[in-house]
Amino acid sequence: xxxxxxxxxxxxxxxxxxxxxxxxxxxxxxxxxxxxxxxxxxxxxxxx
Amino acid sequence: xxxxxxxxxxxxxxxxxxxxxxxxxxxxxxxxxxxxxxxxxxxxxxxxxxxxxxxxxxxxxxxxxxxxxxxxxxxxxxxxxxxxxxxxxxxxxxxxxxxxxxxxxxxxxxxxxxxxxxxxxxxxxxxxxxxxxxxxxxxxxxxxxxxxxxxxxxxxxxxxxxxxxxxxxxxxxxxxxxxxxxxxxxxxxxxxxxxxxxxxxxxxxxxxxxxxxxxxxxxxxxxxxxxxxxxxxxxxxxxxxxxxxxxxxxxxxxxxxxxxxxxxxxxxxxxxxxxxxxxxxxxxxxxxxxxxxxxxxxxxxxxxxxxxxxxxxxxxxxxxxxxxxxxxxxxxxxxxxxxxxxxxxxxxxxxxxxxxxxxxxxxxxxxxxxxxxxxxxxxxxxxxxxxxxxxxxxxxxxxxxxxxxxxxxxxxxxxxxxxxxxxxxxxxxxxxxxxxxxxxxxxxxxxxxxxxxxxxxxxxxxxxxxxxxxxxxxxxxxxxx
Numbered sequence: 335x336x337x338x339x340x341x342x343x344x345x346x347x348x349x350x351x352x353x354x355x356x357x358x359x360x361x362x363x364x365x366x367x368x369x370x371x372x373x374x375x376x377x378x379x380x381x382x
Numbered sequence: 383x384x385x386x387x388x389x390x391x392x393x394x395x396x397x398x399x400x401x402x403x404x405x406x407x408x409x410x411x412x413x414x415x416x417x418x419x420x421x422x423x424x425x426x427x428x429x430x431x432x433x434x435x436x437x438x439x440x441x442x443x444x445x446x447x448x449x450x451x452x453x454x455x456x457x458x459x460x461x462x463x464x465x466x467x468x469x470x471x472x473x474x475x476x477x478x479x480x481x482x483x484x485x486x487x488x489x490x491x492x493x494x495x496x497x498x499x500x501x502x503x504x505x506x507x508x509x510x511x512x513x514x515x516x517x518x519x520x521x522x523x524x525x526x527x528x529x530x531x532x533x534x535x536x537x538x539x540x541x542x543x544x545x546x547x548x549x550x551x552x553x554x555x556x557x558x559x560x561x562x563x564x565x566x567x568x569x570x571x572x573x574x575x576x577x578x579x580x581x582x583x584x585x586x587x588x589x590x591x592x593x594x595x596x597x598x599x600x601x602x603x604x605x606x607x608x609x610x611x612x613x614x615x616x617x618x619x620x621x622x623x624x625x626x627x628x629x630x631x632x633x634x635x636x637x638x639x640x641x642x643x644x645x646x647x648x649x650x651x652x653x654x655x656x657x658x659x660x661x662x663x664x665x666x667x668x669x670x671x672x673x674x675x676x677x678x679x680x681x682x683x684x685x686x687x688x689x690x691x692x693x694x695x696x697x698x699x700x701x702x703x704x705x706x707x708x709x710x711x712x713x714x715x716x717x718x719x720x721x722x723x724x725x726x727x728x729x730x731x732x733x734x735x736x737x738x739x740x741x742x743x744x745x746x747x748x749x750x751x752x753x754x755x756x757x758x759x760x761x762x763x764x765x766x767x768x769x770x771x772x773x774x775x776x777x778x779x780x781x782x783x784x785x786x787x788x789x790x791x792x793x794x795x796x797x798x799x800x801x802x803x804x805x806x807x808x809x810x811x812x813x814x815x816x817x818x819x820x821x822x823x824x825x826x827x828x829x830x831x832x833x834x835x836x837x838x839x840x841x842x843x844x845x846x847x848x849x850x851x852x853x854x855x856x857x858x859x860x861x862x863x
Binding site for chain 2: 337338339350351352353354355356359361362363364366367371
């Protein structure tokens with residue numbers, strides 16, 4: 335885990351944390367608030 | 383009668399009657415109802431075993447399965463679970479854990495008809511995890527989470543491994559299991575190298591001694607069912623699993639056991655999850671395997687058991703590790719008297735007390751503690767310091783430490799813990815050793831005290847009678863006394 339990266343959900347706009355190794359992995363993020371699975375490119379904001 | 387969660391709760395009802403309560407009102411564990419209730423009680427320093435009689439399951443209905451919380455919290459409950467004296471100190475309890483781990487008891491196998499966990503089974507398409515009242519623990523959790531012990535078996539040696547792994551419920555028959563790179567992951571990677579599914583089972587409710595044995599952190603080669611037998615003080619009763627028969631034996635007296643397989647060469651996204659250190663563990667996938675559930679076994683009137691971290695003192699998780707630290711630190715320095723790593727320090731801080739025989743003893747003991755995965759900061763004290771008392775600890779650090787001489791900052795050479803939010807590397811951590819012992823090679827001011835003679839001569843009762851004393855309020859607002 336170590337560092338947390340903040341990801342904004344494209345649908346509900348809420349922010350959640352992912353491990354840096356998720357970035358560029360090709361794995362979809364999972365929004366814990368609205369249950370959306372989405373690719374990295376769809377997030378309106380990723381704060382490292 | 384074999385030990386089970388039910389016998390433990392009966393023991394607590396008899397010995398600590400106020401510590402077992404029922405909540406009869408309907409609650410929704412997946413909508414944080416249970417978390418909120420436990421947080422409110424915890425803020426008042428109240429940690430009763432709570433049996434929720436009408437929890438909603440993940441299908442949104444009140445089903446036959448109840449929810450039980452807080453069995454792991456408090457020293458008193460753990461003393462009852464392990465059959466210890468109610469006056470046993472924490473170091474004495476850790477010593478006892480070491481003895482129980484050394485006096486292992488092999489399990490015994492019973493037939494299905496003698497196994498309460500086989501009273502009900504769901505298999506194949508009937509498997510439905512949503513029938514269980516599984517909790518969402520904290521805001522931002524990726525989903526409902528199961529957090530208790532998962533069992534697997536090393537194919538080569540046949541030994542059983544039991545360990546805690548968080549798993550996010552993804553569907554009615556699938557979870558994502560997150561494993562730190564220890565024993566279970568080693569076994570899984572072995573199966574994975576042959577592209578084989580790994581049989582697993584997860585125990586969702588048993589006697590605390592079962593769960594304490596599952597916290598054992600000794601050599602890989604030790605079969606942890608034997609260690610659990612040591613903690614129980616009797617053979618763990620096992621029964622062939624529904625899915626794998628004799629190839630994976632499961633606890634016969636558990637409340638609920640789910641069975642399934644970890645799929646090889648497949649990773650699943652899971653998290654975030656509010657973890658033991660008290661922070662959200664970010665979403666991840668690298669050591670997260672897909673757990674396909676093939677069967678669910680449960681007793682009549684089953685109680686699903688869960689744990690909220692970092693709420694309360696959790697001796698059932700900390701004591702086995704304190705025992706392991708004690709053993710290893712004593713191998714380095716025989717004068718080590720106690721090791722504390724409990725509570726919200728989340729294993730990262732370790733406090734050691736010792737009878738120092740030589741300068742350098744504190745460094746050796748600290749180095750031994752640093753061989754454990756989670757250890758980051760080690761504080762070493764003389765044996766007059768109670769390492770379970772934060773006031774003692776802070777006093778000694780304030781009065782026995784010259785930082786430029788006694789604080790050592792260690793380079794980030796150590797494998798750390800993924801759950802440590804302070805890491806700036808993926809896995810490596812730096813470290814710190816604080817030697818808060820008094821020097822042997824120069825005079826050091828003695829601790830001020832009332833003479834022993836006066837303490838023996840003066841009887842408080844003669845001056846402040848009991849009827850007066852009982853009305854003097856204890857000052858619970860003074861944390862730093």
